[in-house]
Amino acid sequence: MDSLLRLLAVIGGSILLTLAAGWLIDLLLRRADARHPETPLWNMLRRCGPSVRVLLLTAILRGAYRQIAWQPLRNHEATVGRVLTLVLIGASAWFVVRVTSAVVESSYARYALGTRDPSRVRRVRTQVTLIMRIVTAVVGVVAAAAMLLTFPAFRAVGTSVLASAGIIGIVAGVAAQSTLGNLFAGFQIAFGDMVRIGDTVVVAGEWGVVEDVTLTFLAVRTWDERRITMPVSYFTGRPFENWSRGGIQMTGTVFLHCDHTTPVALMREKLKEILDGCEAWDGRGWDLAVTDTTPSTIVVRAIVTARDPDDLWTARCTVREQLVGWLAEKHPYALPRVATSTAAPAPREESPGY
Incomplete structure (x- = not known):
C-alpha cells in the first residue's frame, strides 16, 4: 500500500509541478507580450506550451521514477527508464522545432510589416519556409540518431558503421542522385531568388501562382484551381516565365481578325474609350495597329498595360x-x-483547224 501511495504521489506531484511551471511560463510570456506588443515573438512562443509541458513532465518523471518502491516498476526499471529517455529525446526535438519556428516566424512577420516591396516579402517567405523544413529535418535526424544510441546493440556496431560510412555514402549518392539534385536545386531556388512563393509563372504551357516550395518539389496553383507539382530541378534546368520578377507591371496584347474594310481609325478611338472605363488598365500605355494580313482578313493588335x-x-x-x-x-x-x-468554268482550248 505504501509503494502504491508513493507511485501516485510521484506521478501526481510531477503533473502538478509541470502544470505550475507551464502556467508560470505562460504568465511571463503574456506579460512580455503585453509590454512589447510590437514584437510577435512572445505570443508565438506561447504556442510552444504543449511541447514544454511534455518535456517538463518527462524530465521530472525521468529523474524521480527510481524513487518509486513499486515492485512491478522495479522489475522493469531498465525498460521504463529507456522509454522515458526516448520520450524525453522526442519532446526535446519537438520543443526545439517549435521554438525555432516561433523565432523564424516572428522575424519574418516583423520584416513583412516593415517592407513595402512585395517581391522582397515573397523572397523572404520562400527562404523562411525552406529554412524551417531544413531545421525540422536536421533535428529529426539528430533525435532519431540519439534514440538509436540508447540501445546497446546500436552502440556496439557504431565503429563498423562509421568505418563503412564512406562506402555507404557513395552508394547512396549514386542511387539517389535525382533526389540529391532536387535537394541542391531547392537551396538554389531559395537563396538564388529564382522563384518565390506568390510569383506568377508560366511552366509547361500552364499559367499559375507558386503556392508552395519545398526542398524537392514546387507546387503551382493554376487559374482554374488545379495544382501542378513539379521537381525543383525543373526550374534550374529549363527556361520558364516569371511574370513577377523585376516588377509586377505587365503589357499584354489582344489580337482580332477582321475584314479588310474594317475602320481601323475608329477602332483605335473605341479602344481608348474602352480603356478609359476599365479599372484594370493602369494608364501607362496603349496602342492599336494592323500587324498582318491574309487573303481574307487583317490582324489587328491592341496593346494594353496593367x-x-x-x-x-x-x-x-x-x-x-x-x-x-x-x-x-x-x-x-x-x-x-x-x-x-459559283466557280467559273475553265476556258475550253480550241483545236487547231486543218
Missing part, C-alpha cells in the same frame, strides 16, 4: 469582348466573312 497579371487578364478580356461587340453592332461588315460564289 498593374499586375490579374489586372492584365481582366483588361485583355474586357478589350476583346467590347471591341467584338462594338464591331458586331456598329460595323458588322468588319467581321471576318467567308465569300462563296
Whole structure:
C-alpha cells in the first residue's frame, strides 16, 4: 500500500509541478507580450506550451521514477527508464522545432510589416519556409540518431558503421542522385531568388501562382484551381516565365481578325474609350495597329498595360469582348466573312483547224 501511495504521489506531484511551471511560463510570456506588443515573438512562443509541458513532465518523471518502491516498476526499471529517455529525446526535438519556428516566424512577420516591396516579402517567405523544413529535418535526424544510441546493440556496431560510412555514402549518392539534385536545386531556388512563393509563372504551357516550395518539389496553383507539382530541378534546368520578377507591371496584347474594310481609325478611338472605363488598365500605355494580313482578313493588335497579371487578364478580356461587340453592332461588315460564289468554268482550248 505504501509503494502504491508513493507511485501516485510521484506521478501526481510531477503533473502538478509541470502544470505550475507551464502556467508560470505562460504568465511571463503574456506579460512580455503585453509590454512589447510590437514584437510577435512572445505570443508565438506561447504556442510552444504543449511541447514544454511534455518535456517538463518527462524530465521530472525521468529523474524521480527510481524513487518509486513499486515492485512491478522495479522489475522493469531498465525498460521504463529507456522509454522515458526516448520520450524525453522526442519532446526535446519537438520543443526545439517549435521554438525555432516561433523565432523564424516572428522575424519574418516583423520584416513583412516593415517592407513595402512585395517581391522582397515573397523572397523572404520562400527562404523562411525552406529554412524551417531544413531545421525540422536536421533535428529529426539528430533525435532519431540519439534514440538509436540508447540501445546497446546500436552502440556496439557504431565503429563498423562509421568505418563503412564512406562506402555507404557513395552508394547512396549514386542511387539517389535525382533526389540529391532536387535537394541542391531547392537551396538554389531559395537563396538564388529564382522563384518565390506568390510569383506568377508560366511552366509547361500552364499559367499559375507558386503556392508552395519545398526542398524537392514546387507546387503551382493554376487559374482554374488545379495544382501542378513539379521537381525543383525543373526550374534550374529549363527556361520558364516569371511574370513577377523585376516588377509586377505587365503589357499584354489582344489580337482580332477582321475584314479588310474594317475602320481601323475608329477602332483605335473605341479602344481608348474602352480603356478609359476599365479599372484594370493602369494608364501607362496603349496602342492599336494592323500587324498582318491574309487573303481574307487583317490582324489587328491592341496593346494594353496593367498593374499586375490579374489586372492584365481582366483588361485583355474586357478589350476583346467590347471591341467584338462594338464591331458586331456598329460595323458588322468588319467581321471576318467567308465569300462563296459559283466557280467559273475553265476556258475550253480550241483545236487547231486543218
